[in-house]
Amino acid sequence: MSGIPHPELERWRTEFPILQTRTYLNSCSLGAVSRRSMGYLGEYQALWNTMGASAWYELWMGRLGQLKQSVATMWNARETEIALSPSVSGALSSIASSIDYRKRNRVVVAELDFPTLVYQWLARPDVEVVRVPSHDGIGVPPERWAEYVDERTAVVATSHVFYGTGYVQDLSGAAAAARRAGALFLVDGYQAAGQIAVDPRAVDADVYVAGPLKWLLGGPGIAFLWVRQERIAELRPTIASWFGARDQFLFRNDELEFRDDAGRFSMGTPAVPTAYTALGGLEIFAEAGERKIYERIAALTEDLVQLAREAGMEMKIAADPARRSGIILVRHHDAPGAVHRLAQQNVIVDYRAGYVRVSPHFYNTPDENRLFIDALQRC
Ligand SMILES: Cc1ncc(COP(=O)(O)O)c(C=O)c1O
Known part of the structure; x- marks a missing residue:
């Protein structure tokens, strides 16, 4: 058990085709497009x-x-x-x-x-x-x-x-x-x-x-x-x-x-x-349940923070978990290069001034968090 709440929401992953080919952790720049939106x-x-x-x-x-x-x-x-x-x-x-x-x-x-x-x-x-x-x-x-x-x-x-x-x-x-x-x-x-x-x-x-x-x-x-x-x-x-x-x-x-x-x-x-x-x-949002979505993002955020800490990575985030959200800044000596190299491995994140910026949404999973941290360690 990952401890991430509302695992049933993972069934929504098939609604977002990009998740089948990419580890998409950049929703604070651009949320993934759904089949529903494409249909509309x-x-x-x-x-x-x-x-x-x-x-x-x-x-x-x-x-x-x-x-x-x-x-x-x-x-x-x-x-x-x-x-x-x-x-x-x-x-x-x-x-x-x-x-x-x-x-x-x-x-x-x-x-x-x-x-x-x-x-x-x-x-x-x-x-x-x-x-x-x-x-x-x-x-x-x-x-x-x-x-x-x-x-x-x-x-x-x-x-x-x-x-x-x-x-x-x-x-x-x-x-x-x-x-x-x-x-x-x-x-x-x-x-x-x-x-x-x-x-x-x-x-x-x-x-x-x-x-x-x-x-x-x-x-x-x-x-x-x-x-x-x-x-x-x-x-x-x-x-x-x-x-x-x-x-x-x-x-x-x-x-x-x-x-x-x-x-x-x-x-x-x-x-x-x-x-x-x-x-x-x-x-x-209405169908999956807003509250569930927010709880899942919060839990995925804490999971990512913990994994980054265990890997010895430095972060620019609030010390108080109550003030954190699903935007996590991980220090990297070459953040633009790391983002580029991660993209070549189909891991999509972003960077801001010396940091890799990663943002999990409700459709992400703890396995994707782990994959990102492992990949970043090699960058
Ligand atoms: C907090 C915040 N405000 C405003 C903007 C820009 O909004 P727009 O491009 O719609 O003017 C962004 C874009 O990233 C943002 O993060």
């Missing part, structure tokens, strides 16, 4: 081919609505709080454009956040970006945020899970500091959604962004934006698209009235193929 992609192509533009109104708009509803259900949210965007960067820039920086011109982020989150405000000459440092290069303790957030702060923006260390932030400190200062609290949950439970209200966020590309197994081309119902009306974007207009199909170009719901942050025609593949991924 085929359905989308067939509709395009047989119905042409009428597929838009009769079916594709419905699928886009279904996708928003599925995300809302997964996040304990209302569909009116969800918008689809072409990328997390697009969703973030729409929100960043909605804020008046004349009274408050600071945005507080973490040193460890993904660049695109910070770039939204580095790109604006009217904003001063304040970066909360990490004392260990791995995480940021919740109490640090209060030192950097004050009445000059317009937005506190940070990650739920840091992409470079897998550290799961306790967001309570950042949320409380934002509330006290009257700032907007924005969470980038791209590395959280699909590997830990996400409930934007439970972490007291005003805005939460993620997408289907990674852990949610849905592919690139769409991101999910949640905006707290009570904050939507006060956020008026200064970048716009006809999908965000209240009466989109009246085609008025003499005035712009934004939608009342989060749809006002939409950025043009969505990637319909991704709506289809993303629905496939979300269905698998």
Whole structure:
């Protein structure tokens, strides 16, 4: 017995063809594609081919609505709080454009956040970006945020899970500091959604962004934006698209009235193929059981950490297992070379600044963890 919970979920491995030919441990970059998603992609192509533009109104708009509803259900949210965007960067820039920086011109982020989150405000000459440092290069303790957030702060923006260390932030400190200062609290949950439970209200966020590309197994081309119902009306974007207009199909170009719901942050025609593949991924989550998936990822993470320790490997991960997630950084003197050599042996992982980055999903097994560690030792 491996001690990894929910071994019955291994039956889902046949749903992901890549697992038959590769040891695929890179879901934090790109989740594996399922037969379900590929089937949906085929359905989308067939509709395009047989119905042409009428597929838009009769079916594709419905699928886009279904996708928003599925995300809302997964996040304990209302569909009116969800918008689809072409990328997390697009969703973030729409929100960043909605804020008046004349009274408050600071945005507080973490040193460890993904660049695109910070770039939204580095790109604006009217904003001063304040970066909360990490004392260990791995995480940021919740109490640090209060030192950097004050009445000059317009937005506190940070990650739920840091992409470079897998550290799961306790967001309570950042949320409380934002509330006290009257700032907007924005969470980038791209590395959280699909590997830990996400409930934007439970972490007291005003805005939460993620997408289907990674852990949610849905592919690139769409991101999910949640905006707290009570904050939507006060956020008026200064970048716009006809999908965000209240009466989109009246085609008025003499005035712009934004939608009342989060749809006002939409950025043009969505990637319909991704709506289809993303629905496939979300269905698998619902059928396999979200909670089981998260428990399995957590156990596979600890298994991998233990194997790496036994092999004497150095890692950049949280000391507290409660703050770890399925992104494990293993030091290597030649990480890009090791990743390349592993790929030649059909072991797919990634690297970040001196470390091999490995990310097991629920469809992986302890045997694959062992195979990876053995192969890395030879690299
Ligand atoms: C935490 C995080 N945020 C944002 C992004 C980038 O999102 P996008 O390319 O959709 O703008 C990534 C991509 O790896 C990420 O890990």
